Amino acid sequence: MHTQLILGIAPLIETSLENPGVRVIDFAAFGVLALVWVFVGLLLLFVRSLLRDDNNLQRGL
Amino acid sequence: MLAFHSFLADRIVNTEAVALSPTIGWLLLTCAIVFGLLMISYREQWRRLWLRLEDPRTIGIFRFLFAIAILLNVNGLWEHFHYLFTDEGIFFTDTAREVLAKKQFAGFGDVRAGEPAGFFDTQAMWNFFKGNKLSPLFFWDSPTAFWTYLIIFEAVTLAFALGFRARVTGVLSFFMWHGLCARNPLFMEGTDAVYSCMFFYLLFAKSGHAYSIDNWLRCRKLRRKGLLQTGEQVAKPDGQETAKQALQPIYRLIPAWPRLLMMLQVATIYLFTGSAKTGHVWMRGDSLYYALNMDHFYRVPPQLLSQVFGTNVFRVMTWTVHVWQISFFLVIVGLILRWAHRQKFAPTTLGQRVLRRSLWVVLGLLALAVAEVAWPVHYPAKASLPLVHVQWIFGVAWVALMAVVGWGLYRLRNRPFNVTLAGRRYTLDLDWFCSWVLGRRVFLTLGLLFHGHIMALMNIGMFAPIMMLTYVVFLNGHEVGLIVQRLGRGLNRLAGRNVVDTTFVWAQHPSAPGLARDRAQVPGWVLVVTLGCLAGAVATKVLGPKTWTSPLLWLGGGTLVAGAVVAAIRARRQAPLATDSLPWAYGPLGRFVANTLIIYHITAVAVWTLPVKDCLSTFRTQAAKPFRGWLVHTHTAQSWNMFSPNPPRSNTFLRVLVHDTDGEVYDLNTDVYAPEQRPIPWIFNDRMRKMNRRITGRRHGKNSWYLKWHARYHCREWALQNGGEAPKKVEIVKMNYRIPTPEQVKTRGYYIPEIQLAKFGKQRVIHTAECATAPEAQLPNWMRERYGLPLLPEGAEKPWIKHRHKKWERKQKRLAKRRAQQRESK
Numbered sequence: 001m002h003t004q005l006i007l008g009i010a011p012l013i014e015t016s017l018e019n020p021g022v023r024v025i026d027f028a029a030f031g032v033l034a035l036v037w038v039f040v041g042l043l044l045l046f047v048r049s050l051l052r053d054d055n056n057l058q059r060g061l
Numbered sequence: 062m063l064a065f066h067s068f069l070a071d072r073i074v075n076t077e078a079v080a081l082s083p084t085i086g087w088l089l090l091t092c093a094i095v096f097g098l099l100m101i102s103y104r105e106q107w108r109r110l111w112l113r114l115e116d117p118r119t120i121g122i123f124r125f126l127f128a129i130a131i132l133l134n135v136n137g138l139w140e141h142f143h144y145l146f147t148d149e150g151i152f153f154t155d156t157a158r159e160v161l162a163k164k165q166f167a168g169f170g171d172v173r174a175g176e177p178a179g180f181f182d183t184q185a186m187w188n189f190f191k192g193n194k195l196s197p198l199f200f201w202d203s204p205t206a207f208w209t210y211l212i213i214f215e216a217v218t219l220a221f222a223l224g225f226r227a228r229v230t231g232v233l234s235f236f237m238w239h240g241l242c243a244r245n246p247l248f249m250e251g252t253d254a255v256y257s258c259m260f261f262y263l264l265f266a267k268s269g270h271a272y273s274i275d276n277w278l279r280c281r282k283l284r285r286k287g288l289l290q291t292g293e294q295v296a297k298p299d300g301q302e303t304a305k306q307a308l309q310p311i312y313r314l315i316p317a318w319p320r321l322l323m324m325l326q327v328a329t330i331y332l333f334t335g336s337a338k339t340g341h342v343w344m345r346g347d348s349l350y351y352a353l354n355m356d357h358f359y360r361v362p363p364q365l366l367s368q369v370f371g372t373n374v375f376r377v378m379t380w381t382v383h384v385w386q387i388s389f390f391l392v393i394v395g396l397i398l399r400w401a402h403r404q405k406f407a408p409t410t411l412g413q414r415v416l417r418r419s420l421w422v423v424l425g426l427l428a429l430a431v432a433e434v435a436w437p438v439h440y441p442a443k444a445s446l447p448l449v450h451v452q453w454i455f456g457v458a459w460v461a462l463m464a465v466v467g468w469g470l471y472r473l474r475n476r477p478f479n480v481t482l483a484g485r486r487y488t489l490d491l492d493w494f495c496s497w498v499l500g501r502r503v504f505l506t507l508g509l510l511f512h513g514h515i516m517a518l519m520n521i522g523m524f525a526p527i528m529m530l531t532y533v534v535f536l537n538g539h540e541v542g543l544i545v546q547r548l549g550r551g552l553n554r555l556a557g558r559n560v561v562d563t564t565f566v567w568a569q570h571p572s573a574p575g576l577a578r579d580r581a582q583v584p585g586w587v588l589v590v591t592l593g594c595l596a597g598a599v600a601t602k603v604l605g606p607k608t609w610t611s612p613l614l615w616l617g618g619g620t621l622v623a624g625a626v627v628a629a630i631r632a633r634r635q636a637p638l639a640t641d642s643l644p645w646a647y648g649p650l651g652r653f654v655a656n657t658l659i660i661y662h663i664t665a666v667a668v669w670t671l672p673v674k675d676c677l678s679t680f681r682t683q684a685a686k687p688f689r690g691w692l693v694h695t696h697t698a699q700s701w702n703m704f705s706p707n708p709p710r711s712n713t714f715l716r717v718l719v720h721d722t723d724g725e726v727y728d729l730n731t732d733v734y735a736p737e738q739r740p741i742p743w744i745f746n747d748r749m750r751k752m753n754r755r756i757t758g759r760r761h762g763k764n765s766w767y768l769k770w771h772a773r774y775h776c777r778e779w780a781l782q783n784g785g786e787a788p789k790k791v792e793i794v795k796m797n798y799r800i801p802t803p804e805q806v807k808t809r810g811y812y813i814p815e816i817q818l819a820k821f822g823k824q825r826v827i828h829t830a831e832c833a834t835a836p837e838a839q840l841p842n843w844m845r846e847r848y849g850l851p852l853l854p855e856g857a858e859k860p861w862i863k864h865r866h867k868k869w870e871r872k873q874k875r876l877a878k879r880r881a882q883q884r885e886s887k
Contacts, residue, residue: 029361030366032518033366036513040509040513060400
């Protein structure tokens with residue numbers, strides 16, 4: 001713990017949950033990442049449905 | 062140029078690499094000649110690809126989205142309009158002329174120095190118009206003038222977005238956007254270069270032919286006269302039938318080449334940036350970690366996320382992105398291969414096949430030779446494997462790869478593979494290969510994933526949106542029409558009634574009459590002679606005799622023009638192509654001009670983007686010289702060194718400290734070290750962060766030249782905000798701390814940036830402006846009058862006097878003397 005404080009590194013996650021200094025915002029990045037994947041998933045479903053229903057989408061140039 | 066020389070002086074030159082440079086230069090020239098010969102052998106495919114007509118809907122939708130993105134990009138600067146573009150900002154009007162467009166304003170008077178106002182003579186005026194920084198904001202940049210300019214720009218760009226007089230408004234918007242960039246490029250970054258290049262290509266596309274007010278007005282007019290295709294003619298088009306009825310299509314076909322240039326541009330960006338990422342951080346896979354942990358850019362703190370994923374998922378993502386960027390051009394290879402396969406060109410003769418295959422093999426071996434020659438100066442001295450072994454392994458692998466590509470293409474084209482999986486039989490032919498292995502579904506999906514992550518986790522302004530937007534040009538107009546139709550159906554379902562008509566509208570039928578179908582074609586031998594003359598001109602320029610260079614260029618150009626004229630005249634006597642053949646984008650003259658432009662531009666960008674390395678140093682600048690003017694004036698001069706060779710590994714901030722006359726020190730809290738500059742989540746981009754990075758950055762061992770002007774601006778701004786009373790001095794402080802490595806964060810836990818900065822941050826004063834004595838650090842009387850502030854006594858202002866009039870007169874005398882000497886010597 002002493003080394004961690006000297007380096008300015010926050011406590012490990014396991015202990016940080018008990019640490020009053022831990023910030024909820026530190027977990028927000030996980031939520032953002034999940035949202036990206038949901039969005040990309042929906043986009044892929046849309047493209048897939050286009051490809052399935054209409055072969056014309058594979059015309060290229 | 063001075064900066065370039067000091068750059069050369071500052072860095073250590075690898076003399077061994079420089080010694081290799083001529084050899085590499087000749088090898089690359091031979092590669093270019095062989096590639097030119099190859100394209101001549103494929104000339105029918107080349108012109109069919111570039112000079113065809115296509116559905117206008119892709120370009121129509123791209124125009125709309127792109128213009129909106131341009132507006133968002135410019136309006137994202139709103140907090141800094143005053144600072145960047147007005148005479149009350151970082152540069153006074155005349156200072157901007159001097160530091161940003163010195164050559165263009167060499168003959169322009171500064172009235173503060175008692176010089177005559179305006180250009181000294183017509184030569185001076187011509188001097189200005191020769192340059193590429195043609196911004197009205199160099200002449201009129203008071204806040205009122207700027208806002209007037211901005212409002213006109215916004216109106217014009219909005220009109221362009223909506224497709225109102227799209228040709229005119231597009232050109233106007235392009236020049237006005239560059240007018241802003243020219244007045245102060247401090248804010249510019251890679252994002253703006255993408256906009257710049259894509260905008261230039263868009264100007265050549267007939268972007269008002271779809272999804273535009275122009276086309277809507279045209280259709281309305283035709284409909285009233287009963288001349289517009291409707292109902293069955295639209296749903297099941299028949300070119301001949303509609304022609305008999307003299308009906309006009311809703312979507313007229315447009316030339317395809319601007320869209321193809323846009324696609325090549327996107328591939329160039331990725332190939333360049335991927336190839337430039339040669340540093341060890343990219344190799345280790347830590348780039349995403351460092352990029353995400355830059356305090357200037359993340360939307361929400363990524364440190365905890367980095368602790369969990371920094372040494373595993375992030376590494377896989379970094380390597381994937383790196384490989385994807387370098388190989389992105391394959392999507393274009395795939396599209397062209399598939400297009401050519403589907404076009405079913407006339408079968409080639411044995412001689413043609415042998416010639417093409419031989420040229421491909423020679424090109425591959427030449428590329429190998431470039432790599433083998435360059436290996437020694439790119440190989441670490443302490444590597445465990447001897448260099449010669451590496452060269453052998455690489456050489457054998459390369460030749461094997463060439464053989465696999467040749468064999469694979471032959472099999473896919475002529476004897477497709479058949480695979481049975483779970484009882485289903487699949488035929489793996491060229492079409493399958495181009496759709497799946499080299500397909501848009503692979504490369505564009507990866508791109509959406511990459512840019513989607515960047516956009517969600519980092520706030521780097523409009524970079525991710527513009528890159529994702531460029532993917533639209535990889536769809537053809539028919540596909541865009543289908544997607545719009547699908548979205549319309551979705552809207553109708555949501556609304557519970559038919560809000561929009563979702564009948565699919567076909568574009569103009571290619572067999573429609575009135576389209577160019579002549580048989581004019583420049584003969585192959587003319588193209589070979591032209592290529593030979595150009596190669597000869599380069600060789601004589603380098604090896605001599607130099608007196609041959611110009612005649613060879615004239616001979617090459619003359620042969621080409623003569624060949625084109627003869628071909629066009631002959632074609633008049635020949636019957637046109639059959640109506641079922643695909644029409645040309647233009648007649649013979651238009652095709653000749655467009656094709657020459659395309660080839661010249663592609664060559665220009667290819668030469669310009671050669672890596673700035675010692676092993677290319679003896680010829681790179683000279684080779685780029687014939688293209689410099691074109692690329693600079695069209696604003697397509699480009700370099701995509703983003704996060705290369707390595708991403709930054711420390712967080713750097715710019716702090717402005719103002720010392721007032723009472724000795725009090727005020728921190729203006731100008732960067733994200735200050736809590737008020739650090740909103741979390743960070744939603745809207747603030748370009749000050751990027752500008753701070755540029756101002757504090759060092760290039761070639763020197764501080765940024767913006768630094769002193771930034772400090773002087775703060776002297777003036779403080780006086781403006783404090784009743785005209787100037788501070789004693791302004792200090793610019795650079796603060797930074799190293800980002801802990803991914804391993805440190807993994808083993809010790811995530812860090813808190815504020816703690817890291819407080820405990821381990823370093824800071825030092827990198828510039829001090831004495832507000833009473835530094836040039837232009839005083840709030841001038843003309844500004845004091847503007848704001849009703851007490852005036853400064855005479856002599857208190859320290860304007861920066863450039864003595865342009867004297868220099869101009871001296872230069873004119875020198876030139877006159879030289880001309881006289883030349884006349885006498887004749």
